[in-house]
Amino acid sequence: MIYFDNSATTRPYPEVLEAMDRAATQFFANPSSLHSQGEKARKLLEQSRQVAARIFSCKPGEIVFTSGATESNNLAIKGVALQYQNRGKHVITTSVEHASVYESCRQLEQLGFEVTYLPADREGRVSVEDVKKAIRNDTILVSVMYVNNELGTIQPIEEIGRLLAGHRKILFHVDAVQGFGKLPLEVKKWNIDLFSLSGHKFHGPRGSGLLYVRAGISLFPMLVGGGQENGFRSGTENLPAIVGFVKALKMNHEMQTQQYERLKKLHNSFIRRLSSMKDVQINSPVAEGSAPHIINFSVTGLKAEVIIHSLEEKDIYVSTRSACSSRADRPSRALLACGLDEMTAKSALRVSFHPDQDEWEIEQFFDVFPQVIQHLKQVMRV
Amino acid sequence: MEFDHIIVRYGELALKKKNRSFFENQLVRNIRDSLRTFPGIEVKKIYGRLFISLNGAPYPEVADRLQLIFGIMSFSPVKKVPLDIEAIKETALSMVQQADPFPLTFKVETNRAHKPFPHRSMEMNQLIGAHILRNTNDLKVDVHHPQMRLKVDIRSEGVFLSNEDRPGIGGLPVGVSGKAMLMLSGGIDSPVAGWLTMKRGVTIEGVHFHSYPYTSEQAKQKVIDLARILSRYAGKIKLHIVPLTEIQTLIRQHCPESYTITIMRRMMMRITEQLARKNGALAIATGESLAQVASQTMESMNTINSVVQLPVIRPVVAMDKVEIMDLARKIGTYETSIQPYEDCCTIFVPRSPVTRPTPEKAAHYEKALQVEELVQDAVNRTEIIWVEPDQQDDEFDFFN
Numbered sequence A: 001m002i003y004f005d006n007s008a009t010t011r012p013y014p015e016v017l018e019a020m021d022r023a024a025t026q027f028f029a030n031p032s033s034l035h036s037q038g039e040k041a042r043k044l045l046e047q048s049r050q051v052a053a054r055i056f057s058c059k060p061g062e063i064v065f066t067s068g069a070t071e072s073n074n075l076a077i078k079g080v081a082l083q084y085q086n087r088g089k090h091v092i093t094t095s096v097e098h099a100s101v102y103e104s105c106r107q108l109e110q111l112g113f114e115v116t117y118l119p120a121d122r123e124g125r126v127s128v129e130d131v132k133k134a135i136r137n138d139t140i141l142v143s144v145m146y147v148n149n150e151l152g153t154i155q156p157i158e159e160i161g162r163l164l165a166g167h168r169k170i171l172f173h174v175d176a177v178q179g180f181g182k183l184p185l186e187v188k189k190w191n192i193d194l195f196s197l198s199g200h201k202f203h204g205p206r207g208s209g210l211l212y213v214r215a216g217i218s219l220f221p222m223l224v225g226g227g228q229e230n231g232f233r234s235g236t237e238n239l240p241a242i243v244g245f246v247k248a249l250k251m252n253h254e255m256q257t258q259q260y261e262r263l264k265k266l267h268n269s270f271i272r273r274l275s276s277m278k279d280v281q282i283n284s285p286v287a288e289g290s291a292p293h294i295i296n297f298s299v300t301g302l303k304a305e306v307i308i309h310s311l312e313e314k315d316i317y318v319s320t321r322s323a324c325s326s327r328a329d330r331p332s333r334a335l336l337a338c339g340l341d342e343m344t345a346k347s348a349l350r351v352s353f354h355p356d357q358d359e360w361e362i363e364q365f366f367d368v369f370p371q372v373i374q375h376l377k378q379v380m381r382v
Numbered sequence B: 001m002e003f004d005h006i007i008v009r010y011g012e013l014a015l016k017k018k019n020r021s022f023f024e025n026q027l028v029r030n031i032r033d034s035l036r037t038f039p040g041i042e043v044k045k046i047y048g049r050l051f052i053s054l055n056g057a058p059y060p061e062v063a064d065r066l067q068l069i070f071g072i073m074s075f076s077p078v079k080k081v082p083l084d085i086e087a088i089k090e091t092a093l094s095m096v097q098q099a100d101p102f103p104l105t106f107k108v109e110t111n112r113a114h115k116p117f118p119h120r121s122m123e124m125n126q127l128i129g130a131h132i133l134r135n136t137n138d139l140k141v142d143v144h145h146p147q148m149r150l151k152v153d154i155r156s157e158g159v160f161l162s163n164e165d166r167p168g169i170g171g172l173p174v175g176v177s178g179k180a181m182l183m184l185s186g187g188i189d190s191p192v193a194g195w196l197t198m199k200r201g202v203t204i205e206g207v208h209f210h211s212y213p214y215t216s217e218q219a220k221q222k223v224i225d226l227a228r229i230l231s232r233y234a235g236k237i238k239l240h241i242v243p244l245t246e247i248q249t250l251i252r253q254h255c256p257e258s259y260t261i262t263i264m265r266r267m268m269m270r271i272t273e274q275l276a277r278k279n280g281a282l283a284i285a286t287g288e289s290l291a292q293v294a295s296q297t298m299e300s301m302n303t304i305n306s307v308v309q310l311p312v313i314r315p316v317v318a319m320d321k322v323e324i325m326d327l328a329r330k331i332g333t334y335e336t337s338i339q340p341y342e343d344c345c346t347i348f349v350p351r352s353p354v355t356r357p358t359p360e361k362a363a364h365y366e367k368a369l370q371v372e373e374l375v376q377d378a379v380n381r382t383e384i385i386w387v388e389p390d391q392q393d394d395e396f397d398f399f400n
Helices: A014-026 A036-055 A069-083 A097-108 A128-134 A157-165 A238-273 A304-312 A332-336 A342-346 A359-380 B020-034 B057-065 B083-095 B120-133 B189-198 B217-231 B245-256 B259-278 B298-305 B322-331 B359-366 B371-380
Strands: A062-068 A088-093 A114-118 A139-145 A171-175 A192-200 A209-213 A280-282 A292-300 A348-352 B005-009 B042-046 B049-053 B072-081 B104-113 B148-154 B159-163 B165-172 B179-183 B203-208 B238-243 B282-287 B383-387
Touching: A014 A238, A014 B083, A036 A062, A036 A238, A036 B217, A062 A069, A069 A088, A069 A097, A069 A171, A069 A192, A069 A209, A088 A097, A097 A114, A097 A139, A114 A128, A128 A139, A128 A157, A128 B083, A139 A157, A157 A171, A157 B042, A209 A238, A238 A280, A238 A292, A238 B245, A304 A348, A304 A359, A332 A342, A342 A348, B005 B057, B005 B159, B020 B042, B020 B049, B020 B057, B057 B072, B072 B083, B083 B120, B083 B148, B083 B159, B104 B120, B120 B148, B179 B189, B179 B259, B189 B203, B189 B217, B189 B282, B189 B322, B203 B217, B217 B238, B238 B259, B238 B371, B245 B259, B245 B371, B259 B282, B259 B298, B259 B359, B259 B371, B298 B359
Parallel strands: A088 A114, A088 A139, A139 A171, A171 A192, B104 B148, B179 B203, B179 B282, B203 B238
Antiparallel strands: A062 A209, A192 A209, A280 A292, A292 A348, B005 B049, B005 B072, B042 B049, B072 B159, B072 B165, B148 B159, B238 B383
């Protein structure tokens, strides 16, 4: 099997599964229970929080464990907007965000907020200048993703953070799902107020995630009840998932530099081979400003879905776009926003690597891929 | 700006005549201790101040640590350049350009300790000032109230430039004023009292009374957490956890209800004094604030105090609750203190505690107890925990 869909979900590390198994069997008590079994679970929960806090050089109280990035993004965006709506009702985001950010903003519009969706250039990048122009007196939140999930484009987070440092009233949220483990994330230096992570994007468990909430920021909670996670997110803590998540967090953090190097090699090799094929258009940034694990490209005239299924027969797995929206038969909103024409967007394929993959997998892919394309072209007469 | 050195100033220390080097040495030790996680850092004494060479360590993180060390009046990040007028001018300019927030007014202050340097200090001020003005917009010189003071210190080993003075927390270096036992309950007041005691250079050891099962493991953990916060200011803290359950039970059984708190406090004092003698401490520090609760009336203090010989330091005795809370927030203990776990003082509260107890009556009721044996037994069974700021409470091996 050649699995090139790591931006959708990664395979959990064995160490992660082992930690989860142990947490689930030996620490099954409710961390809120007063007895010693509950206390034991609470200690493990707090230790997990401390380990996570150390990774981002922040305070344990700034870490909120969630069920994943969709929840983190919903909580960050709607939580900030509802909490601080008396300061203003304007939110800035981009037209290339993940659906969980985009749809949260759409909901805010229904609630009477105004949202500015910043345009992106052909490579999917927003400009700091546009952020600057969009800022108004009543702006309370700017939400920009770190790495685009479809194109791999790195957004100018540091520059936007620097710009927003001059606007104390505006909070800065970063959806860092595709960036963590591959690229550095400098929370303090980049003036980030909130960021979202998802465990299953870096070999952690599904149903696990994190929202960093800088100390001093309050959020209108989406889930209320027993007041867990500092009141930001009620519900009995999913301790095994949290432990697995933090385990994966730590492993990725420690290996980030090596992972970058390895991914970059795979990336370069793939791009080199891809560039030599005719009728292939690379949609991701090729030279600079791209994350090392995502490549998006279109094969002129062929619908992506057809290619995916054809490759599948050879035990090769790639995807169209964001897995969360790929079942809808519409071209990607984000790709259209980058100025791709409808046909190119409909034929866009995404491959995404993980660091333990080998060069031979890419070789094997390119043994098969040109044949598949040629065959499909003959059949479909393009 | 990549700073390479830090100048540390200490106020009060410089005034102490013969003890000065003792004070300075303690401060140097405390700084080295606090920065030991950064390899390569050097701390040197130069006349009247300290000089830290970062050797690659990140200034912001080092600064965060320095801001917790008692005895530091202020400090400034410094950039070292060679004895060359062009290098000085360029560095001065980039320091101004990179200042955040960008100042509206500035002033250059040159100190030429190294006399062979060809330009005199007034001339240096003009040369540097002119260079900065030529290369920036919207910036003026104000010699009286400048927003930025750019200090240029010319010495034989090089020229040191700084443009920021950060205040330290003052006080005296912990370790120069002896040792005290701090009675640490887990409330808001006692950590503040401990902090204020340390501020005057006192080493503290914490004493906590634990009444399992009447108080929970969480209450004990809370006190460890509080000691950990205090240890940021002290390097590390020794914490004594004293089992009090038996004593409390016996008091409930044998003494009148209205006196239970008074007698319990007297027992705590006796135990703490024993621990002090055992550990070489010469005082007991408490978070008592006058008239805050029944056991803190003047009469209560007298009755409770009368069982010990050692001086009892009460740094917050005259402070209002609001003032204490403000200070607790400032030093970082407030959030932990307000966690809702009962401590040994809040359980077994009598319906009507005596507010005007007398030492005579208390002594009379205590005859029902074997005071000395109970004190000795509690001291013997005391658990000792060393608490450090960066100590990782990694009880479980999941993340190794």
